[in-house]
Amino acid sequence: MSDCVCCGHELPSGCISCAGCGSPNYFLIAQGLMQDESIKQTYWDTARLAGWMRDGLACVYCGKDMLDSYDVTYHGYATDHLLPVNQYKELDSQGWNRVLTCRACNSFKQDWNPNDPPLYTPGGQPGVAVRSELLNRAKEFVRQKRQAREALFQREQQAIQRAFKSLKAGLAAAAK
Ligand SMILES: [Zn+2]
Numbered sequence: 034m035s036d037c038v039c040c041g042h043e044l045p046s047g048c049i050s051c052a053g054c055g056s057p058n059y060f061l062i063a064q065g066l067m068q069d070e071s072i073k074q075t076y077w078d079t080a081r082l083a084g085w086m087r088d089g090l091a092c093v094y095c096g097k098d099m100l101d102s103y104d105v106t107y108h109g110y111a112t113d114h115l116l117p118v119n120q121y122k123e124l125d126s127q128g129w130n131r132v133l134t135c136r137a138c139n140s141f142k143q144d145w146n147p148n149d150p151p152l153y154t155p156g157g158q159p160g161v162a163v164r165s166e167l168l169n170r171a172k173e174f175v176r177q178k179r180q181a182r183e184a185l186f187q188r189e190q191q192a193i194q195r196a197f198k199s200l201k202a203g204l205a206a207a208a209k
Pocket residue numbers: 037038039040041042051052053054055056
């Protein structure tokens with residue numbers, strides 16, 4: 034028995050797709066993949082693999098391919114709680130509430146709560162439409178945070194690169 038990672042609906046073991054939302058049973062798919070010799074002896078586990086499959090192996094907020102490279106993406110992957118656990122403690126391990134993100138998006142999102150105005154009633158299953166609306170709200174919030182931070186980064190980048198270049202030029206001139 035597991036819960037659908039797309040809508041929260043309870044899935045009887047072995048069922049191929051969710052009766053609640055029609056999505057494939059990602060948990061079952063991941064279980065099968067975990068039997069694969071090339072995945073078996075790795076750091077993966079069924080629940081994480083199920084979430085990554087559902088999220089298309091990409092950050093749910095910015096779309097970055099999280100298996101693109103070890104250093105830049107995979108090493109910095111994070112699991113974000115769509116509804117923050119400081120307000121929804123019971124949703125800590127719920128597959129539908131755990132989403133794949135890159136490190137930057139995870140830090141932009143933090144404990145922000147997309148359930149305001151409320152769509153999801155605590156204790157229930159969100160259903161696929163509510164979950165996707167919560168995701169859209171979070172995506173827009175993260176997009177704005179990212180935009181502001183990237184603008185600041187561009188200023189930092191230019192100023193520091195310029196300063197470093199003139200420092201090197203000064204040192205080179207002094208050494209002559
Ligand atoms: Zn479902």
